[in-house]
Amino acid sequence: MLRAVLAVLSLPLLASAQAPFLPTFQSTLSNLGFGRFADAIKNLSTTSTGSELLASLGSSLPYTVYVPVNEAWDSIGNVDLAKVLAYHISPSSINTTDIAPPRRHTIAYTELRQDQALPGRQPQVLVLETSPVNDTRVLIRGADWNTTSRGNGTAYGNIWLQPIDRVLSPPLPLLDVLRHPLDSSAVNGTTAALALINNVGLQDTFTGCKGCTFFIPNDAALAGINFDALVSSQRANVLLGHVINGDVRYSTELDAGDTWISAAGQTVAYGVNATGAFITSGGAIARIVRSDILCTNGVVHLVNRVIGGPIGNPDRAASALTAASVLAATQTTADGIIGRIPTSIPISPTSSTPPGSSQSRASARRRISSGFWMRWLHIA
Numbered sequence: 148m149l150r151a152v153l154a155v156l157s158l159p160l161l162a163s164a165q166a167p168f169l170p171t172f173q174s175t176l177s178n179l180g181f182g183r184f185a186d187a188i189k190n191l192s193t194t195s196t197g198s199e200l201l202a203s204l205g206s207s208l209p210y211t212v213y214v215p216v217n218e219a220w221d222s223i224g225n226v227d228l229a230k231v232l233a234y235h236i237s238p239s240s241i242n243t244t245d246i247a248p249p250r251r252h253t254i255a256y257t258e259l260r261q262d263q264a265l266p267g268r269q270p271q272v273l274v275l276e277t278s279p280v281n282d283t284r285v286l287i288r289g290a291d292w293n294t295t296s297r298g299n300g301t302a303y304g305n306i307w308l309q310p311i312d313r314v315l316s317p318p319l320p321l322l323d324v325l326r327h328p329l330d331s332s333a334v335n336g337t338t339a340a341l342a343l344i345n346n347v348g349l350q351d352t353f354t355g356c357k358g359c360t361f362f363i364p365n366d367a368a369l370a371g372i373n374f375d376a377l378v379s380s381q382r383a384n385v386l387l388g389h390v391i392n393g394d395v396r397y398s399t400e401l402d403a404g405d406t407w408i409s410a411a412g413q414t415v416a417y418g419v420n421a422t423g424a425f426i427t428s429g430g431a432i433a434r435i436v437r438s439d440i441l442c443t444n445g446v447v448h449l450v451n452r453v454i455g456g457p458i459g460n461p462d463r464a465a466s467a468l469t470a471a472s473v474l475a476a477t478q479t480t481a482d483g484i485i486g487r488i489p490t491s492i493p494i495s496p497t498s499s500t501p502p503g504s505s506q507s508r509a510s511a512r513r514r515i516s517s518g519f520w521m522r523w524l525h526i527a
C-alpha cells in the first residue's frame with residue numbers, strides 16, 4: 148500500500164525533475180527580458196541542427212550563451228539562424244574575470260562548425276577581451292565590429308547567460324574580411340594585398356586553404372616593394388611566404404621561439420618582446436599590428452612589413468602541409484575535442500573511458516574550459 152502511494156507521489160516529482168529543457172529555458176529567457184532571443188531559440192528548435200544544439204544545452208555540461216538584447220534583433224536581416232545562434236554558444240563557462248585584459252585576447256570555442264572550413268571538426272571561435280573603458284564589461288571583437296556585454300551574467304543551471312548589445316556575425320570568407328576596415332593602417336582593408344592576390348591568381352588558394360594562419364601585410368608594407376622586378380611565380384612566393392598552411396594559430400597559441408614552414412616553403416619564426424609580437428622570415432622582420440581577425444577558413448594577423456622572399460621551396464611546403472594535416476586530424480578525434488590545448492597549462496590526465504562517452508566529452512570540455520583562455524598575447 149505504502150509503496151503504491153509512493154509510486155503515485157513520485158510520478159509528478161520525477162516529471163518535474165526531468166521537465167523538458169526547451170520550454171523552461173525559453174520562459175526563463177523571456178522572464179529575464181530576452182523575449183526576442185527566446186523566439187529565436189524557439190525557431191531554432193524546429194530545425195534538425197537546432198534541436199541537436201539545444202539538446203546539448205540541456206545536458207549538464209558547462210555552456211556560456213551570449214544573449215543579444217531585444218533591440219539588437221531589430222537590425223537583423225535574413226540570417227541563417229542555426230549558424231548565427233551556434234556562434235553565440237560556447238561549450239565552456241566563461242566568467243568576466245577569466246577574460247584577458249584590454250588589448251589582449253581570450254579565444255573561446257563556439258558550437259559553430261562552419262562549412263567544414265577548418266581542419267577536423269574545429270569550430271569557429273570568439274575573440275574576447277575586457278572592455279578598455281569599463282573593466283566589468285566584456286568586448287567581443289569581429290573583423291570590423293565590436294560588441295560589449297550589457298550588465299552581469301546570470302547562471303541558469305549549467306548555462307551562463309551573458310547579455311550583449313548586438314547579434315554576433317560569424318566569420319566571413321577571407322577575401323571579404325580583407326575588404327573591411329581592419330585597423331588604422333588598413334582603413335579600407337588590405338587593398339594592396341588583395342590586388343596582389345588577384346594579380347597572381349591566388350584567390351582560390353587563399354580561400355580554399357583548409358585552416359590557415361594568414362600574416363597579411365598592410366598597404367604601407369607592400370608600398371615599398373618593387374613587384375615589377377618579379378615574375379608571377381616569384382610574386383606568388385612572396386604572398387605564400389605569409390601563410391601557414393593547415394595550421395590555425397590564434398594569438399593565444401603563439402609562443403616565442405615557434406617556427407613554421409610557410410606555404411612557400413620558407414621558415415617563419417615568431418618572437419615577442421616589450422615592443423610587440425614579431426614574425427621573421429628570410430631576414431625580414433614584421434610586427435603584428437592587429438591579431439585574431441577571424442575568417443571562415445582560419446585567422447588573419449595583420450603585419451607591417453613583407454617577410455620571406457621570392458624564392459620558394461614547393462617540396463618543403465608540401466611536406467609541412469602533410470605534417471600539419473596529420474596533426475590536425477589527431478587533434479580533433481572524438482566529439483568535443485576541439486582544437487589545441489596549450490602545453491604550458493597543466494592538464495589533468497583523462498579518464499580511461501572510451502572516446503565518445505559522455506564522461507570523456509565532459510572531460511574534454513572541462514580541459515578546454517579550464518585551460519584554454521588563460522593565456523593571451525601581449526598585442527591586440
Ligand SMILES: *[C@@H]1O[C@H](CO)[C@@H](O)[C@H](O)[C@H]1NC(C)=O
Binds near residue numbers: 183186187190220228
Ligand atoms: C522566429 O519566427 C517568428 C515567426 O515566424 C518570426 O516572426 C521571427 O522573426 C523569428 N525570429 C528570428 C530571430 O528568426
Ligand SMILES: *[C@@H]1O[C@H](CO)[C@@H](O)[C@H](O)[C@H]1NC(C)=O
Binds near residue numbers: 242307
Ligand atoms: C562568475 O562569477 C560570479 C561572481 O564571482 C559568480 O557568482 C558566478 O557564479 C560565476 N559564474 C560562472 C559561470 O562561473
Ligand SMILES: *[C@@H]1O[C@H](CO)[C@@H](O)[C@H](O)[C@H]1NC(C)=O
Binds near residue numbers: 250286288291292293
Ligand atoms: C573595437 O575595440 C578595439 C579595442 O578597444 C578598438 O581598438 C577598435 O577600434 C574597436 N573597433 C570598432 C570597430 O569599434
Ligand SMILES: *[C@@H]1O[C@H](CO)[C@@H](O)[C@H](O)[C@H]1NC(C)=O
Binds near residue numbers: 281283284297298299
Ligand atoms: C560599467 O558597466 C556597468 C555594468 O554594465 C555599468 O553599470 C556602469 O555604469 C558602467 N560604467 C561606465 C563608466 O561605463
Ligand SMILES: *[C@@H]1O[C@H](CO)[C@@H](O)[C@H](O)[C@H]1NC(C)=O
Binds near residue numbers: 283298299
Ligand atoms: C555586477 O557584478 C559586480 C561584481 O559582482 C557588482 O559590483 C556590480 O554591481 C554588478 N553590476 C550590475 C549592473 O549588477
Ligand SMILES: *[C@@H]1O[C@H](CO)[C@@H](O)[C@H](O)[C@H]1NC(C)=O
Binds near residue numbers: 334335
Ligand atoms: C579609403 O577609401 C576612401 C573612399 O574610397 C578614400 O577616400 C580614402 O582615401 C581611402 N583611404 C586610404 C587610406 O586609402
Ligand SMILES: *[C@@H]1O[C@H](CO)[C@@H](O)[C@H](O)[C@H]1NC(C)=O
Binds near residue numbers: 420421422423425432
Ligand atoms: C623587439 O624586437 C624587434 C624585432 O626584432 C626589435 O626591432 C625591437 O627593437 C625589439 N624591442 C625591444 C624592446 O627589445
